[in-house]
Amino acid sequence: MPIGRAWSVALVGLEGKLVEIEADLGGGLPGVKMVGLPDAGLREAKDRVRSAIRNSGQQWPEDKLTLGLFPANLPKLGSGYDLGIAVAILASAGKVPATRLLGTVLLGELALDGRVREIRGVLPGLLAARNAGVKRAVVPSHSLVEAALVDGLEVFGAARLRDVVAWLEGENALARPGPPVEGEPPESLDLADVVGQPEARWALEVAAAGGHHLLMSGPPGVGKTMLAKRLPGLLPLLGPEESLEVTAVHSVHGALSSTDPLIKVPPFVAPHHSVSEAALVGGGAGIAAPGLISQAHRGVLFLDEAAEFGAQRLDSLRTALEEGEVRIARARGSVNYPARFQLVMATNPCPCAPPRESDCSCSPTERRRYLSRLSGPLLDRVDLRVRLRPMTAMSAHEAGEPEPTEVVRKRVLAARDRAAARWSEQGWKTNAEVPGPTLRREFALPHATTALLDRSLERGALTARGADRCLRIAWTLADLAEADEPAPDHVAAALEFRDRRAA
Template identity: 75%
Template sequence: MPLARAWSVALIGIEGRPVEIEADIGAGLPGTKLVGLPDAGLREAKDRVRAAVRNSGQRWPDSNVTLGLSPADLPKDGSGYDLGIAVAVLAASGAVPTPKLLDTVLLGELALDGRVRPVRGVLPALLTARKAGYRRAVVALESLAEGSLVGGIDVVGAERLGELIAWLSDEGRLAEAEPERDRTPPEQSDLADVVGQPEARWALEVAAAGGHNLLMTGPPGVGKTMLATRLPGLLPELGDDEALEVTAVHSVDGSLERDSPLVRVPPFVAPHHSISVAALIGGGSGIAAPGAISKAHRGVLFLDEAAEYGGERLEALRTVLEEGEVRIARSRGSVRYPARFQLVLATNTCPCAPPRETECSCSPAARRRYLAKLSGPLLDRVDLRVRMRPATAMNVAGEQQPEPTGRVRERVVAARERAAKRWSDHGWQTNAEVPGPVLRREFALPAEATRLLDRGLNRGAITARGADRCLRIAWTLSDLEEADEPTADHVAAALEFRDRRAA
């Protein structure tokens, strides 16, 4: 009985596993059976592929065709197996030779007329293929730019199934990726546009330099959102490994730009407060899809009107902020997505949110209930807290010309380079990533520098987690001042940033 094999990749989150596609043409009534735990979309592949093969000038076998996807116990979803199924059937029927199939991965959906359509997750799939030792990969022409980001594997693009058949028969060539062009980075909003708020501007700079989480509290219209949207402009571009991590998440999500898929600028994600828990954390039926927190990986997650999100959504962030990844269990399997982001919260001081606090009509109980939506455990994971007040004609007129983003960014980048050099042996990039035990043991500060922090711990004004975060902020402040290590003044300033009265 004729039997042939092709190869594709199954994705579980952003982690992949090679899938062997077997096609067996045997005796019996004409029909096509697909086995190997396919989902509903994949079960329809046999009808799409049969039409695509016929419309590409090839003959579909007039007998019983059995298609097996191995490992058989691995759930498989999506339409990315279409190309492999079509080639496996054609190879089993003798229409195409098999030598090139032995070390080639095929990724693409087939239209009924034989066109090859792009699918999600090409980048993480090819990373898996390279790790498994495959030499080549065939993807849709629209996915060629994304596939070419993976080095160590030859990636070619096919526009139609007929082109792939000709290539397998050594009668034609497939498209190769063009050299990547230098792309002008997108224009960022300038920090000089923000009027007043020197304390908040300084907190934003510290947050950018150390990768710290930030809470801004104040009445509407004082510039909380303006400051938050300018944070990505202060951050350095992503390194090669970080860019591939972020691009892999966006590839699975299907939100990559076709012409320039590599994500170099730290992402900025600002969901509406009506977002569901599944959309925020990740979820959905079958294999869970990445949520907003994973799309913000290596970037900024901005929650405006944070008190309106509700306890369930906000409390779901607590573990993620500590671990830098999210694990989601569903009936079809468990997935892990990276989620190491900077959290920026902005909230009003009360439900009525008047321009000036003296005009507030809320009762003390109502104000407490409103701010209590930001729980103590969540706030304990927020490094910097700043209280913002309305700008007045007097303090704006007396203020110097605000610094532009470029000048502040130079200081941020210099501070980050100092931190990265200090933690390079441990693999950390920013002060916010450093575990507390390392700060207390290997990089312990003199007793006179931490005396104020010890006093706060003894009085119960700060938790052990809060003390660790104070140390991280102190190291960031010392990096901005180009000091060798934090002093007592840096620790005191870090404590001031964590003052609960600023929440």
């Protein structure tokens, strides 16, 4: 009998590779042999596929069946190959024609009764298939809206295996995606709800305008968490490419909406301090899965009670903060996941954390031990540090009527537009993305402007990395002030943000 062939996609991280599925009948006693580095879940596919084929009105072949998944040295994980395996077997037995299989990828898990179940990673899988020259794709009907996000690919949705068989025989048409449904963006929290704290509100605005990391320190109940949750409302909506990047990560994680899967609003991820390092950064057996920092890609990662996370988990963020991605190596392969997020941390000044600092019962050693959980190298990567004051009736009255999110957001978007226009030739969109050498050479400031910064470097009060981050903050302050370049006052303000102690 001829060898049946079908195609599917293997995901290694967010990178997909086309997988050719071959089915060969004959040459020995009845049985099923699968080769090509399948994992435990994929080895069980032969039992799922056998029941699905029988319950779809087709006959399971009684000959020896050899299934090959190529490239043979590429690990194959999960149950998304079920539909391709079933079709390859039927094509090998002569039950379905192979004319429509060429140039078509099939994704989906099969239930025992022949239903096609949705799987994770449809979007990055189809993006890889399109880049490999594939023209058509058959996916679970529940994943059709997600599959429709891929331009240049003809996608079909199947509810049952018998529907795919009839489509291959030309007897019926599979479902096609309908017109895209534009969902209403979720209503953001209003910054006007935060009373007082003018310094922290200003730091939040600067962080939003430049994409900078932020640390807020202060006693409980002064508004640290409220401010952090209102940061996404100040950020611009994601662009088309950024939306696909973020949606692809959430597709692999299996957290997409079935009606409006495209993510356009910057995500906000706030893990509990008991989270494991693998859950935070990414990990797991076999090929590592994306962690929470990748789910916060192009958005905000908020660590409330940051000192409670522990030094090991916090320090695992250091490389991602610098490079915007995380690299995870496992025995079965290494993967890269995007992780360009804004880090916002909130912490108490001491373990007892009384409403008033004068009521603190901690010894200097206890305070120092508590704050040492935030290591120096991590704090050196945090651009803005602000101390929140205890709330009093006087401070709330002095602050006046707080500005709402919409007013602050207009200033943030205007500053971001100025930065994007300035860095457009280099491809950067925010000041936080600009490398230090570019700020010191191509966009070097006059010596009179950076004199205060130079003196801080000479005294050892600032590292070279800290100086670069001061320059980025200064450019953001200039953008908010609608200035062509930073003035000495902007550099001094940036240095104050860096020098201000978090406790």
